[in-house]
Amino acid sequence: MILTVTHRTLYRYDAPVRGVVQSHRLTPAAFEGQRPRDWRVTVTGGVTGGGFRDGAGDWVQGYTVQGPVSEIEVLVEGVIETADTAGVLRGHREAVAPPVYLRKTAATRADNALRALAEKAQTGTQDxxxxAHRLMAAVADAIDYRPGQTDAGTSAAEALARGAGVCQDHAHAMIACARSLGLPARYVSGYLMAGEDEGPHEAAHAWAEIWIEGLSAWVGFDAANRCCPNAQYIRLGSGFDARDAAPIRGTARGTGEERLDVTVAIAAVQQ
Known part of the structure; x- marks a missing residue:
């Protein structure tokens, strides 16, 4: 498929701030499942800083905005070619060894309930x-897709206890369960184009990847949609959890309260 992306993030401050520094993971890497054709990131009044490809294969780009400033827009516009690889990530250049992703974080620490969910899901199989597929089904059954029940700081354990959440919570729960079984797992941020089935989704999306030793590859699992990523998915970057893999991270110098508006539009181009 050929997909177009328009992702607009607008920051507003109720009092002008002296400046803003941001770090972006907004540029998708090329691998067997996707090939960017045209991709641009612009920041209102932004000065491009240093950029580098980290050990996980993600491009990290810095920006600074000199104040005083009351509003900043980060605009992503791109065209990308995607293919269905059944969720298998191949041809993605990275240097971090998979066992590193057994490390727990506050958002992905497994409590007794998550460990019990993982153990029940693996009963009868050692493959x-x-x-991983059973974990995806178990997490999808245990956590209903219901926006507004959780927030950015909700952990996997808290989402499971509430029995509801969004894609971030499904990904965190998948990661927590997988790591409790000794399977390296990580959080992936990206985009998802709506399908004809109108199932639960968010255009700015997230899912989990689990390292499958027998394939010598990472495989994606989207419990929110009960599927592995296909040609409707665009992969931006990965990390230990949502905070680590955030597309935009930054800090503002000043006392102004920040308000955030995000709009994302994904569309297929006639081929």
């Missing part, structure tokens, strides 16, 4: 790929 890691089968275990």
């Amino acid at each position: 890691p790929l089968d275990q």
Whole structure:
């Protein structure tokens, strides 16, 4: 598929701030499942800083905005070609060894309930790929897709206890369960184009990847939609959890309260 992306993030401050520094993971890497054709990131009044490709294969770009400033827009516009690889990530250049992703974070620490969910899901199989698929189904059954029930700081354990959440919570729960079974797992941020089935989704999306030793590859699992990523998905970057893989991270110098508006539009181009 050929997909177009328009992702607009607008920051407003009720009092002008002296300046803003941001770090972006907004540029998708090329691999067998996707190939960017044209991709631009612009920041209102932004000065481009240093950029580098980190050990996970993600491009990290810095920007600074000199104040006083009351409003900043970060605009992503792109065209990308995607293919269905059944969720298998191949041809993605990275240097971090998979066992590093066994490390727990506050958002992905497994409590007794998450460990019990993982153990029940793996009953009767020792195949890691089968275990991962069963984990996806178990998490989808245990956490209903219901926006407004959780927030950015909700942990996997809290989402499971509430029995509701969004894609971030499904990904955190998948990661927590997988790591409790000794399977390296990580959080992936990206985009998802709506399908004809109108299932639960968010255009700015997230899912989990689990390292499958037998395939020597990372495989994506989207519990929110009960599927592995296909040609409707665009992969931006990865990390230990949502905070680590955030597309935009930054800080503002000043006392103004920040308000955030985000709009994302994904569309397929006639081929």
